[in-house]
Amino acid sequence: xxxxxxxxxxxxxxxxxxxxxxxxxxxxxxxxxxxxxxxxxxxxxxxxxxxxxxxxxxxxxxxxxxxxxxxxxxxxxxxxxxxxxxxxxxxxxxxxxxxxxxxxxxxxxxxxxxxxxxxxxxxxxxxxxxxxxxxxxxxxxxxxxxxxxxxxxxxxxxxxxxxxxxxxxxxxxxxxxxxxxxxxxxxxxxxxxxxxxxxxxxxxxxxxxxxxxxxxxxxxxxxxxxxxxxxxxxxxxxxxxxxxxxxxxxxxxxxxxxxxxxxxxxxxxxxxxxxxxxxxxxxxxxxxxxx
Amino acid sequence: xxxxxxxxxxxxxxxxxxxxxxxxxxxxxxxxxxxxxxxxxxxxxxxxxxxxxxxxxxxxxxxxxxxxxxxxxxxxxxxxxxxxxxxxxxxxxxxxxxxxxxxxxxxxxxxxxxxxxxxxxxxxxxxxxxxxxxxxxxxxxxxxxxxxxxxxx
Numbered sequence: 422x423x424x425x426x427x428x429x430x431x432x433x434x435x436x437x438x439x440x441x442x443x444x445x446x447x448x449x450x451x452x453x454x455x456x457x458x459x460x461x462x463x464x465x466x467x468x469x470x471x472x473x474x475x476x477x478x479x480x481x482x483x484x485x486x487x488x489x490x491x492x493x494x495x496x497x498x499x500x501x502x503x504x505x506x507x508x509x510x511x512x513x514x515x516x517x518x519x520x521x522x523x524x525x526x527x528x529x530x531x532x533x534x535x536x537x538x539x540x541x542x543x544x545x546x547x548x549x550x551x552x553x554x555x556x557x558x559x560x561x562x563x564x565x566x567x568x569x570x571x572x573x574x575x576x577x578x579x580x581x582x583x584x585x586x587x588x589x590x591x592x593x594x595x596x597x598x599x600x601x602x603x604x605x606x607x608x609x610x611x612x613x614x615x616x617x618x619x620x621x622x623x624x625x626x627x628x629x630x631x632x633x634x635x636x637x638x639x640x641x642x643x644x645x646x647x648x649x650x651x652x653x654x655x656x657x658x659x660x661x662x663x664x665x666x667x668x669x670x671x672x673x674x675x676x677x678x679x680x681x682x683x684x685x686x687x688x689x690x691x692x693x694x695x696x697x698x699x700x701x702x703x704x705x706x707x708x709x710x711x712x
Numbered sequence: 713x714x715x716x717x718x719x720x721x722x723x724x725x726x727x728x729x730x731x732x733x734x735x736x737x738x739x740x741x742x743x744x745x746x747x748x749x750x751x752x753x754x755x756x757x758x759x760x761x762x763x764x765x766x767x768x769x770x771x772x773x774x775x776x777x778x779x780x781x782x783x784x785x786x787x788x789x790x791x792x793x794x795x796x797x798x799x800x801x802x803x804x805x806x807x808x809x810x811x812x813x814x815x816x817x818x819x820x821x822x823x824x825x826x827x828x829x830x831x832x833x834x835x836x837x838x839x840x841x842x843x844x845x846x847x848x849x850x851x852x853x854x855x856x857x858x859x860x861x862x863x864x865x
Binding site for chain 2: 434438439440441442443444445446449452453456459460463464467468470471472473474475476477478481483498499503506507510513514516517518521583584586642692693696697699700703704706707710711712
């Protein structure tokens with residue numbers, strides 16, 4: 422007890438009347454909320470990791486995430502997600518500037534940087550919406566029950582399994598439906614017009630396709646889609662709620678709420694949350710897109 | 713700016729504008745550079761995957777490097793952008809020490825997943841046959857296998 426007493430005497434941190442952590446209550450609680458949220462995200466990502474390690478095959482992210490808006494079928498691995506990453510980093514920087522303006526009591530500065538942060542958040546959400554939409558609607562040739570089908574991502578599977586060898590593809594072509602043959606022909610050889618493909622018989626299509634380079638895959642692990650949409654969706658929801666919080670902060674700033682209070686600590690707390698969203702993205706980016 | 717409403721806060725951090733701007737600029741550049749390096753490594757791993765030569769060990773090494781770079785990024789975001797580095801030591805420890813649980817958490821569960829895979833490959837031949845990717849140009853087993861069970865889990 423005596424040692425404790427001397428410590429108290431030396432620092433006076435714990436003698437009451439002041440925060441032992443030199444931090445305002447709300448901000449401290451925001452930190453503890455973020456720590457618990459880190460465990461939630463961490464648990465999701467670790468569960469993803471353990472399922473991934475339990476599979477013999479896992480899709481290569483560079484094969485799955487290779488599209489860019491407006492670039493058609495061009496193979497651009499990592500391009501779009503790097504745009505998303507930079508959007509989030511930049512919006513984190515504008516948030517730092519908003520918090521700094523708040524420290525100085527500069528209302529116009531806070532408004533300006535909050536608007537930029539909100540724009541960054543909305544841009545990120547737009548990118549994610551495009552990416553999800555592209556992954557769900559984009560159909561790929563997949564070997565299912567000995568025949569080739571064009572499937573996109575759905576609840577029962579995804580088209581990003583292991584590549585199927587040439588002889589198997591040739592065998593599967595004989596069982597493949599006319600419609601699939603037409604879309605395969607179209608994707609394998611974009612220079613041939615739709616009318617020309619429509620006029621071709623099944624035998625002609627098969628003959629043309631057997632020499633073409635087709636990227637036929639097996640169905641990928643169901644867990645891949647589940648974890649990807651679950652975790653990026655949960656992160657996207659955090660971004661969404663962060664944008665809402667930032668909009669509320671912007672309105673409150675505009676209505677002089679913080680000016681009248683004499684401090685902009687709420688901006689600081691919203692800022693902590695926003696940086697956390699950026700921090701989580703760094704790890705989501707690592708786990709789903711890089712490794 | 714002082715916070716008169718918060719008497720419990722004993723002292724405030726004062727950073728002058730020039731110092732603050734320099735620090736934010738430096739951190740932003742650092743984060744961008746690390747991200748670009750990560751992307752470069754990611755693309756390099758992609759080319760390694762495409763080549764027929766077995767480079768699994770090299771790929772694993774690069775993936776580990778990307779993980780370390782990501783931790784560096786996380787450190788800069790938390791300590792500079794979130795100002796955790798400027799708080800007092802007691803406060804930092806209440807956040808950082810619980811997060812140490814992740815060290816066990818990550819290793820234990822990844823080990824668990826890997827062990828489950830090995831057990832199933834040993835005792836569940838159906839699992840092994842339907843999910844193990846076939847090697848390219850390997851013409852021994854070429855009957856067409858329906859892959860309907862491949863994503864089981």
